[in-house]
Amino acid sequence: MSEYLKPLPEADAASQPFWDGAMEGRLVLMKCSDCGQWRLPSRAHCDNCLSESFTWETASGGGTVRTFGVMWQKYQPGWAAETPYNVTIVELDEGPRLPTNVIGISNENIRVGMRVKVDFEKHEDVALPKFRPV
Numbered sequence: 001m002s003e004y005l006k007p008l009p010e011a012d013a014a015s016q017p018f019w020d021g022a023m024e025g026r027l028v029l030m031k032c033s034d035c036g037q038w039r040l041p042s043r044a045h046c047d048n049c050l051s052e053s054f055t056w057e058t059a060s061g062g063g064t065v066r067t068f069g070v071m072w073q074k075y076q077p078g079w080a081a082e083t084p085y086n087v088t089i090v091e092l093d094e095g096p097r098l099p100t101n102v103i104g105i106s107n108e109n110i111r112v113g114m115r116v117k118v119d120f121e122k123h124e125d126v127a128l129p130k131f132r133p134v
């Protein structure tokens, strides 16, 4: 396998459960303890009720493509080999919208409204949540 040239995220204390879950193949999100609304890490307050109370919960991994763009410009060498690539907003079944990539399908076949399921791209120290059509 060739050297991986893209920047990889680094967990901090506030997002560590998200990344730990990803390494285990689980999409772990914050869930408000007061109103039950889910949110992406790491946000201090619930967008719905402003509560700071939450638990880490495993989401279903299912979602729907809400919008996407196809990047043709090679802004960073790490992406050169796979340009053009998609940047997609997946609305998770639990509600939050996650910026990601849809994989396992050509860009021209991606559709808004398409059902997708999380699939983790694993690296040595981090796993990235990507999505595949179902």
Ligand SMILES: [Zn+2]
Pocket (backbone or CB within 6 Å): 032, 033, 034, 035, 036, 037, 046, 047, 048, 049, 050, 051
């Ligand atoms: Zn809430």
